[in-house]
Amino acid sequence: MPDPAPAPVILGNETGSFPHSVLAERHPAIIRQVRASLPYGPERQRALDALLADCTEGVIEPLPPDAHDGDRWAAWGLDTYAGQSWFDVPWLWSESYFYRRLLDAVGYFGPGPEQAIDPFRPVKLTELDAPATDEELAALDGLETRPPDERAQALLHGSLWGNRADLGFRLSAGGDTPAAAPGLVADDSRTLWSLLPPSGTGTLCLVADNAGRELVPDLLLMAHLLAEGRVERAVLHVKPHPYYVSDATPADVLDALRRLTAAPGAAGAYGRRLWAATTDGRLTVRAHPFSCAPLPYAEMPDDLRAEFAEAALTVVKGDLNYRRLVGDRRWPPTTPFADVTGYFPGPVAALRTLKSDVICGLDAGTEAALVAAEGQRWRTAGTHALIQVNAGTDGGRGTGAGA
Numbered sequence: 433m434p435d436p437a438p439a440p441v442i443l444g445n446e447t448g449s450f451p452h453s454v455l456a457e458r459h460p461a462i463i464r465q466v467r468a469s470l471p472y473g474p475e476r477q478r479a480l481d482a483l484l485a486d487c488t489e490g491v492i493e494p495l496p497p498d499a500h501d502g503d504r505w506a507a508w509g510l511d512t513y514a515g516q517s518w519f520d521v522p523w524l525w526s527e528s529y530f531y532r533r534l535l536d537a538v539g540y541f542g543p544g545p546e547q548a549i550d551p552f553r554p555v556k557l558t559e560l561d562a563p564a565t566d567e568e569l570a571a572l573d574g575l576e577t578r579p580p581d582e583r584a585q586a587l588l589h590g591s592l593w594g595n596r597a598d599l600g601f602r603l604s605a606g607g608d609t610p611a612a613a614p615g616l617v618a619d620d621s622r623t624l625w626s627l628l629p630p631s632g633t634g635t636l637c638l639v640a641d642n643a644g645r646e647l648v649p650d651l652l653l654m655a656h657l658l659a660e661g662r663v664e665r666a667v668l669h670v671k672p673h674p675y676y677v678s679d680a681t682p683a684d685v686l687d688a689l690r691r692l693t694a695a696p697g698a699a700g701a702y703g704r705r706l707w708a709a710t711t712d713g714r715l716t717v718r719a720h721p722f723s724c725a726p727l728p729y730a731e732m733p734d735d736l737r738a739e740f741a742e743a744a745l746t747v748v749k750g751d752l753n754y755r756r757l758v759g760d761r762r763w764p765p766t767t768p769f770a771d772v773t774g775y776f777p778g779p780v781a782a783l784r785t786l787k788s789d790v791i792c793g794l795d796a797g798t799e800a801a802l803v804a805a806e807g808q809r810w811r812t813a814g815t816h817a818l819i820q821v822n823a824g825t826d827g828g829r830g831t832g833a834g835a
């Protein structure tokens with residue numbers, strides 16, 4: 433694949449832009465939400481005050497000298513960016529470092545009583561326990577009588593649109609999940625299914641995004657692929673620690689599995705199959721440190737590269753992972769997806785609802801129609817979605833649904 437000339441990296445310093453609003457408004461709102469979620473003591477409150485002042489008006493401060501991951505962050509660019517405004521460095525980097533600092537402020541890395549307490553757990557659990565989750569799980573009963581291909585496509589779309597249920601996103605979308613617009617801006621699902629044939633012996637890697645109502649349909653999709661014999665093994669990549677409010681951690685996977693196994697009907701059966709797959713090793717959970725890195729996947733370390741290289745397919749979920757997959761840059765929207773993901777070591781699919789400016793792989797007509805209807809709002813509104821696949825070869829690419 434030809435490497436496209438790199439487009440400018442997205443920064444957060446343009447007043448009125450979406451990235452600027454995340455740094456200037458969403459991050460303070462997240463600090464308020466964290467304060468309201470758990471009764472942090474005076475020391476933690478002071479640390480949160482300091483972070484609030486720092487991330488809105490100050491400069492990027494280094495980590496404490498004894499930080500367990502100081503070397504890692506130095507390698508990830510902290511030495512370069514310390515002392516600069518949060519708004520003037522790559523937006524992806526700035527956002528990621530915000531969550532690292534937030535965890536410090538609430539004592540997550542300890543020692544102390546708050547060690548390993550997820551500041552976002554209350555909101556994650558509220559969502560997982562919501563009646564809407566019951567309704568989604570009950571809908572599985574109706575799917576059981578459908579032909580396997582139809583069920584597969586429904587579960588794929590469940591996983592895709594589950595990405596709307598992102599708690600950080602809803603914070604600034606006014607509290608409601610945005611309504612879905614019908615149709616996808618790109619749909620390579622036919623290619624995706626061609627990489628997961630019914631008698632598959634390979635491994636699926638699924639790079640998860642959010643916990644709760646996104647992770648549940650991700651798990652259902654994996655359960656289906658394992659049960660139908662499209663893959664022999666599945667590896668679920670989650671974040672090693674709380675991140676971007678609702679991103680899934682290993683603890684969230686256990687919560688989701690318990691939620692599923694406790695459900696009535698088909699959902700409970702899916703849960704029990706997943707439980708069995710976990711205990712016999714067909715489904716494993718990984719929490720690689722790079723999953724919380726402030727960097728694009730093009731810079732992934734060798735061990736992770738080797739894992740993805742061996743997979744029959746790596747499915748990358750959500751908006752943030754998309755930004756990391758294609759690079760958080762101002763690509764012309766028609767830049768081919770295969771070109772910007774040509775570095776990826778194996779077949780890769782993105783399932784994403786559009787919640788930030790970056791986009792590639794659109795055909796010119798689709799872009800023109802979106803702009804004519806909405807200006808640039810379609811990029812960030814969370815109402816459009818895509819399925820893009822780089823099969824790793826020029827052959828076998830296709831468009832349209834069909835499991």
Ligand SMILES: O=P(O)(O)OC[C@H]1O[C@](O)(CO)[C@@H](O)[C@@H]1O
Pocket residue numbers: 454458527595598600601641642676749750751752753755785787788
């Ligand atoms: O949960 P998702 O789909 O990764 O979306 C989170 C999104 O929230 C934002 O970080 C803004 O805070 C988006 O830019 C980001 O990509």
